[in-house]
Amino acid sequence: MNNEPENRRQTAEGGADGIERGGVFEAGNADAGINADTAAKDAGSYSLNDDRRVKVLSPGAMVARRFFRNRIAVAGLVILAFMFLFSFVGGLLTPYTEDQQFYRIEYQYKEYAAVVENDEFRFAAADGQSYTSAIHAQFIRALNSAPAASAAETPASAGAAGIVKPGAVGAGSLTSFTYRDTTYYIYRDGEDFYRVTLGNGTVVGIEYKDIISSSIAGQRLGFDFQYGALLAKATGESAFSVDGVAYALDEDGLVTRDGEEIAFISRYVVNALSPDVFISRAFQEELQESLMLARENGEAEFLFTDEAGETHEYVVRWRPSYANWQVMQETETRTYDTYASPSRAHWLGTDRNGMDMLTRLMYGGRVSLIIGFIVEFISTILGVILGGVAGYFGRWVDNLIMRIVDIFYCIPSMPIIIILGAAMDAMSVDPQVRMIYLMLILGFLGWPGVARLVRGQILSLREQEFMAATEAGGIRVSRRIFRHLIPNVIPQLIVSVSMGIGGTIITESTLSFLGLGVKFPFASWGNIINDVNNTFVLTTYWFIWIPAGTLLLMTVLAFNLVGDGLRDAFDPRMKR
Amino acid sequence: MRKYILKRILLSIVIFFFVMLIVYALMRCLPTSYIESIARQKSQQPGSKSYEEWMAQLSAMYNMDKGILAGYLGWLGDFFRGNFGDSWYYTVPVIDKFNETVWLSFVMGLIAFFFELIIAIPLGVIAATKQYSRADYAISVIALAGISLPTFFFASLLKLLFSVKLGWFDLFGLVGRSYSQLSPWGQLLDKGHHLVLPVVTLVVVSIGSLMRYTRTNMLEVLNADYIRTARAKGLSEKKVIYHHAFRNTLIPLVTIIGGSLPGLFSGALITETLYSIPGIGYTSYHAMVGGDIPFSMFYLAFLAILTLLGNLISDILYAVVDPRVRIA
Numbered sequence: 014m015n016n017e018p019e020n021r022r023q024t025a026e027g028g029a030d031g032i033e034r035g036g037v038f039e040a041g042n043a044d045a046g047i048n049a050d051t052a053a054k055d056a057g058s059y060s061l062n063d064d065r066r067v068k069v070l071s072p073g074a075m076v077a078r079r080f081f082r083n084r085i086a087v088a089g090l091v092i093l094a095f096m097f098l099f100s101f102v103g104g105l106l107t108p109y110t111e112d113q114q115f116y117r118i119e120y121q122y123k124e125y126a127a128v129v130e131n132d133e134f135r136f137a138a139a140d141g142q143s144y145t146s147a148i149h150a151q152f153i154r155a156l157n158s159a160p161a162a163s164a165a166e167t168p169a170s171a172g173a174a175g176i177v178k179p180g181a182v183g184a185g186s187l188t189s190f191t192y193r194d195t196t197y198y199i200y201r202d203g204e205d206f207y208r209v210t211l212g213n214g215t216v217v218g219i220e221y222k223d224i225i226s227s228s229i230a231g232q233r234l235g236f237d238f239q240y241g242a243l244l245a246k247a248t249g250e251s252a253f254s255v256d257g258v259a260y261a262l263d264e265d266g267l268v269t270r271d272g273e274e275i276a277f278i279s280r281y282v283v284n285a286l287s288p289d290v291f292i293s294r295a296f297q298e299e300l301q302e303s304l305m306l307a308r309e310n311g312e313a314e315f316l317f318t319d320e321a322g323e324t325h326e327y328v329v330r331w332r333p334s335y336a337n338w339q340v341m342q343e344t345e346t347r348t349y350d351t352y353a354s355p356s357r358a359h360w361l362g363t364d365r366n367g368m369d370m371l372t373r374l375m376y377g378g379r380v381s382l383i384i385g386f387i388v389e390f391i392s393t394i395l396g397v398i399l400g401g402v403a404g405y406f407g408r409w410v411d412n413l414i415m416r417i418v419d420i421f422y423c424i425p426s427m428p429i430i431i432i433l434g435a436a437m438d439a440m441s442v443d444p445q446v447r448m449i450y451l452m453l454i455l456g457f458l459g460w461p462g463v464a465r466l467v468r469g470q471i472l473s474l475r476e477q478e479f480m481a482a483t484e485a486g487g488i489r490v491s492r493r494i495f496r497h498l499i500p501n502v503i504p505q506l507i508v509s510v511s512m513g514i515g516g517t518i519i520t521e522s523t524l525s526f527l528g529l530g531v532k533f534p535f536a537s538w539g540n541i542i543n544d545v546n547n548t549f550v551l552t553t554y555w556f557i558w559i560p561a562g563t564l565l566l567m568t569v570l571a572f573n574l575v576g577d578g579l580r581d582a583f584d585p586r587m588k589r
Numbered sequence: 590m591r592k593y594i595l596k597r598i599l600l601s602i603v604i605f606f607f608v609m610l611i612v613y614a615l616m617r618c619l620p621t622s623y624i625e626s627i628a629r630q631k632s633q634q635p636g637s638k639s640y641e642e643w644m645a646q647l648s649a650m651y652n653m654d655k656g657i658l659a660g661y662l663g664w665l666g667d668f669f670r671g672n673f674g675d676s677w678y679y680t681v682p683v684i685d686k687f688n689e690t691v692w693l694s695f696v697m698g699l700i701a702f703f704f705e706l707i708i709a710i711p712l713g714v715i716a717a718t719k720q721y722s723r724a725d726y727a728i729s730v731i732a733l734a735g736i737s738l739p740t741f742f743f744a745s746l747l748k749l750l751f752s753v754k755l756g757w758f759d760l761f762g763l764v765g766r767s768y769s770q771l772s773p774w775g776q777l778l779d780k781g782h783h784l785v786l787p788v789v790t791l792v793v794v795s796i797g798s799l800m801r802y803t804r805t806n807m808l809e810v811l812n813a814d815y816i817r818t819a820r821a822k823g824l825s826e827k828k829v830i831y832h833h834a835f836r837n838t839l840i841p842l843v844t845i846i847g848g849s850l851p852g853l854f855s856g857a858l859i860t861e862t863l864y865s866i867p868g869i870g871y872t873s874y875h876a877m878v879g880g881d882i883p884f885s886m887f888y889l890a891f892l893a894i895l896t897l898l899g900n901l902i903s904d905i906l907y908a909v910v911d912p913r914v915r916i917a
Binding site for chain 2: 113160283316416419420422423424425429431433434435436441481497515519522523527535539542545548551555558562565566570572573574577
């Protein structure tokens, strides 16, 4: 009974069309009402105006027929079916979860050490003597003011002097300086190696540029040893003895005692960047060789296996701004696999958090579709109830409800949602709760349109005879509205819901795009595209945002196409 | 007619009152840490009043110390007296910031609207006159695609294609780097150049609904009896469509176009934000996200007035354009 008007009209139309166009059924462009196959098969057995030729379809079946004849609408339906499979089934099939992060091992050159070629004098005080940095400063000044000619004095004369013999005060000295009433004499013992003595020839300290470092951790090198070793190095000798012990010195600056390695002399200072790194002798030696190469090529690489047996690659590079050599160690770092390109493991790559893009898209589709449906559900329920009541009762009820509708129509919804979103940000609402709020807000702002639609339809429907019949039948009011009036509005409602879901998905994704809608860790097509705010992503990583945008566009388009097709199918009057 | 208009205006005022009441109540429920932070800032200046005193003064200034209804009436009174307050986010009077930005949005909206009209209406008419042809399907799908296109995605695509790949336009902003060195004419051109992508975005995104509206109305008119009569008279198809049908299609079109004119001032919130065009939409987006209550309230009131004005204009136009409509 409730479907009477619709039913009658469509049946009549179907029948009429069928008879008129009986001859062109095989051509496949039958307009309504008759199953072409049946008609073609049965055409022979019934006379032309036999009623049995006309197969009467239910209104629903006719709508379906009209809908499925509309190719574009069917395309929309197919897309929708795909989207649902993709989002809901795809999420089950994918081996990853929504917020599973992936790592990759990256080889990075990390700064390991810095090498400086020492070009400043360092000093060491002799045992029991005081040779302070103030004296060191005086030494530098005296050396700089010393005549250039004498600085270039042949090392032979001074160098051959070896251990100082007592003699004339200051004899053979390069120059001298006085500090705190004490006169110090400087002797040049070799290239960049000076000995500072008192007037009586007592060695107070030495000044040197080559640096001697112990090969054995914890071993302290005495002054005499240092002096002896450095002197040997400066004068180019290959052996020396300190306190009666013989030491050998090779060309690389390695000091050995009976073949055992004691110390190492080098012009380079190697500073480890991290305090827990001990620069071993072997490493320094290795480094020294590379430095020679690096001097020629500007850069050198070498492999070194440390005591723990780990082999790393090292790169030595000259850094002009620091005036030092930078030693970089190649290390393995485990990082989030961000913005990985599409591969077999990740068909659409990974996003900025190292999560699988395809999986995120599937879960994002779920979120977008579910939000679309729930929001439309809320606003449709509200709209149907209020619109139905307004339309049925009329008068002041109608007036009141319609003014409320006017008010809600006038509320600028997008700014309001943005403000609420920002407020939820400020209150740091939990992402899940936030999603629920979002749905409620969108649903609550969306009902006035539905209410207007329902009211308009009901205003005309309630004047029809079948409503008089329900009144005569004594059916109670709520049943009259919701059982007899509303079902007649359902076609329009379905169309409005279908288009409304599309609109809601756009609104939701726009909000998520602005960072005010669905929040991480939940995925939504909008917040996936949000990454394009980073211009580098926009230009470089198409796989981050193009697929999400395309899915979004296709889904909304499909909802609109289906809605459009349904509208045509429900309302064939628009067809000529 | 005058009585009808008067009645509509009065109704609009009532609606405005309640809309802003809802908006105000919402705003009052937000955490208003902004006032507190301003008070804290001011109280820390040397020789200043204490935090509590500043807090009390600022709350009184923004009607925050009263209940929601009283506060709302206070705000409404200020609003109608033209006292819109100072923007918290921009630290200038709201009305100054508004005047500074609204015209840019209007110009942008107007250009976009113009293109929309000259593209959508002819296409809608073509689609209707050739219903179920290929052209009709193509136009319908394009219209639906335009409706379905999320602004931000389309804008990103345009940026990728025209700004990054082709390098024709800048990614963001209204003016180029060398703007200040240009002649006045050059500055105008520079601005125009930067508005191309936003306008294209606006047109494409909003063209669909007007196209569909035109098509639907044209179809309705084409099914009318007087068109059959015109055909029966033996008029040429051209005359039937452009003389008889199109003129009648204009009735609903003019009302909807008139109704959307005030909306040109409202600014394109999303598009302006995407392209960083400092129009009213972009300005208020930042004000809203930044919790700037005076500016947000003003903007929302402005939008509500524009909507009501649009409805009013379209209702009146409908009555004026179509003599068949008799006003109750």
